Amino acid sequence: MTSVITVCETCKTEDWDATSGVTHGETLAQLVEAAAGGHSGVTVRRHACLMGCKHACNVAIQSEGKLAYTLGRFEPTQEAAEGIVAYAALHALSPSGQVPYKQWPLAIKGHFITRHPPLP
Numbered sequence: 119m120t121s122v123i124t125v126c127e128t129c130k131t132e133d134w135d136a137t138s139g140v141t142h143g144e145t146l147a148q149l150v151e152a153a154a155g156g157h158s159g160v161t162v163r164r165h166a167c168l169m170g171c172k173h174a175c176n177v178a179i180q181s182e183g184k185l186a187y188t189l190g191r192f193e194p195t196q197e198a199a200e201g202i203v204a205y206a207a208l209h210a211l212s213p214s215g216q217v218p219y220k221q222w223p224l225a226i227k228g229h230f231i232t233r234h235p236p237l238p
Contacts, residue, residue, distance in 0.1 A: 120159050121181040121210035123202060125150050127164040129174035131193070142194045146175045149199035157203055159210035173231050179206050184215025186234040189226060201225025 129143030147164050154162045170176040173190030179202075180186040187209075192198040201223040208217040215236070 119181055119184075119210055120161055121179055121184075121206045121215075123150055123154065123160065123162045123206045124165050124168070124178040124180065125162065126166070126168040126170070126174070126176040128167045129171070129176055131174050142175050145194035146177075146192060146199065149194060149196055150177070150202055153196070153199040153203040154206075157207050160203060160206045170231060176231070177202055179209050181210060181215060183236050184209070184212070185236060186215065187230060188232040188234075189229040190231045191229055197225050 125143060125147040127143040127147050128141055129146070131142050134142060147162070151162045154160045168176045168178060168188065170188065170190050175192040175194055176188060176190040178186060178188050189202065204223040205217065205226045208221055209215050
């Protein structure tokens with residue numbers, strides 16, 4: 119089954135420079151898209167505002183019938199993008215969406231914001 123990574127493309131961390139014209143969310147989205155290129159079972163989409171501004175940069179990891187997660191407080195780096203994609207790949211393989219902590223990539227530890235039960 120496929121897990122979807124939704125990246126908030128409007129996220130800005132506190133040190134964002136408005137003159138750059140590119141949000142931290144856009145940068146993270148580009149990095150996540152590139153990192154997901156070789157992973158089957160993982161797709162990426164962008165969305166304007168996940169309403170987690172205090173936790174920028176935010177992503178959601180979802181799949182039909184599985185637990186869904188919101189993660190945030192990322193810096194828009196290659197390491198973060200690779201960790202997000204690696205976790206989403208594990209989420210895709212899990213029947214429930216739950217991934218044992220010992221399997222979590224280091225780059226995502228400490229970044230979980232919420233967990234949502236699957237819709238009935």
